[in-house]
Amino acid sequence: MRFLGPQISHYCQISNQQAMTENSSSSIAPLLLRNILTSAFIFADKPFIILAEKYKLLENIRYFLISAFLFFLRLLPSLFPSLNPSNKKGEITPFYSAATVNGSAESGISRALTQVLSIVNDIPVSSRKYEVVRSLAERLINENLLEGNETLREVNCVALSSAFTRTLSQLESAMVAEEDGGARDGGDYVSKLTRGLRAIRYYGDVMWQRGRARNQMGQFGCSAEKLAAELLWLAQKMEACGCADEAVYMWASASHVACLALSAEPRLQGSLVKVSAFLFKQSREIGKDAEDEEEHLRRTNMNMLMSWLPLLCRASNGTDTPVLSISERAELERILEQIIGTLEQEEEQEKVLSLWLHHFTYCPSSDWPNLHDCYTRWCTASRKLLLH
Incomplete structure (x- = not known):
């Protein structure tokens, strides 16, 4: 709860979008009231942050006030029916x-x-x-x-x-x-x-x-x-049902969950590796039929790799048995190489492979996924690009 502004602003942004889709002029006044209250609360909260960091009691009081304010924001739709998309x-x-x-x-x-x-x-x-x-x-x-x-x-x-x-x-x-x-x-x-x-x-x-x-x-x-x-x-x-692309997009956007996963319990990490492996495979399948949406899919693949590749490097062993079988690991390595190959050569591939090399190197308990060949190919292509 330290950074109040982005959290409340994100909530208001979602609520504003929902209300505006009603195309009703009556929704403007409640939206304006909520945004004014939000701005005032965020402004008043800024000096309180410094004191809250020094005193535990003030931190708890601030945490309570923030939760109460969020609760009030969520009550607004019931106080102003125009905010309700019912x-x-x-x-x-x-x-x-x-x-x-x-x-x-x-x-x-x-x-x-x-x-x-x-x-x-x-x-x-x-x-x-x-x-x-x-x-x-x-x-x-x-x-x-x-x-x-x-x-x-x-x-x-x-x-x-x-x-x-x-x-x-x-x-x-x-x-x-x-x-x-x-x-x-x-x-x-x-x-x-x-x-x-x-x-x-x-x-x-x-x-x-x-x-x-x-x-x-x-x-x-x-x-x-x-x-x-x-x-x-x-x-x-x-x-x-033919809508795996939506799951792929949502998983690619879940960067905070991916960050939390790096310090999660091993059993939870194993479950998240299975979800990632399945959705990486679906992303590759989507790419075969999505010629008219190549740019959107490329951005989604980039987000997937940057978010979930560190977890694959760190959590593939499992507690008792490997999370994935030998054949599943080999298949996913091929899929990762194919997806990386769809990214822009110089910038995006470098970011992904640099991220992989860091986590692969500094994780002593795992030697997977091994993207050494992919990294070598990128180095060769980058060298040729520089010379020509």
């Missing part, structure tokens, strides 16, 4: 709403699949209901595909994409919480305060999502390892 009659809309599929209103099967995927995401894997709900989700997805109908395939894609986004966000929150828990001394006062602040944020989310009931075991009740395993499952389902 329907004109005032009905409550689902959090993950696929409002339009092929120009038609959201259907019952879409809402059902979205709800089931949300429950899979929230319910602990230790619950005896977990496999029941996950099997139901599998059945709905497969039956939609078996119909061979494009609209039903899009229903799958919209629901799965929303679930992937939500799971990725919860994974990041869980990893931050676990990292904070490991870094602090765990005093009773701090522990109680942290739980209280998390409760405030949780109920703020409930109000912001327009009253949709959510199980309290949801956002902070599931382990990061469980969420990472579900990301892989969702990505596999998205691949089956």
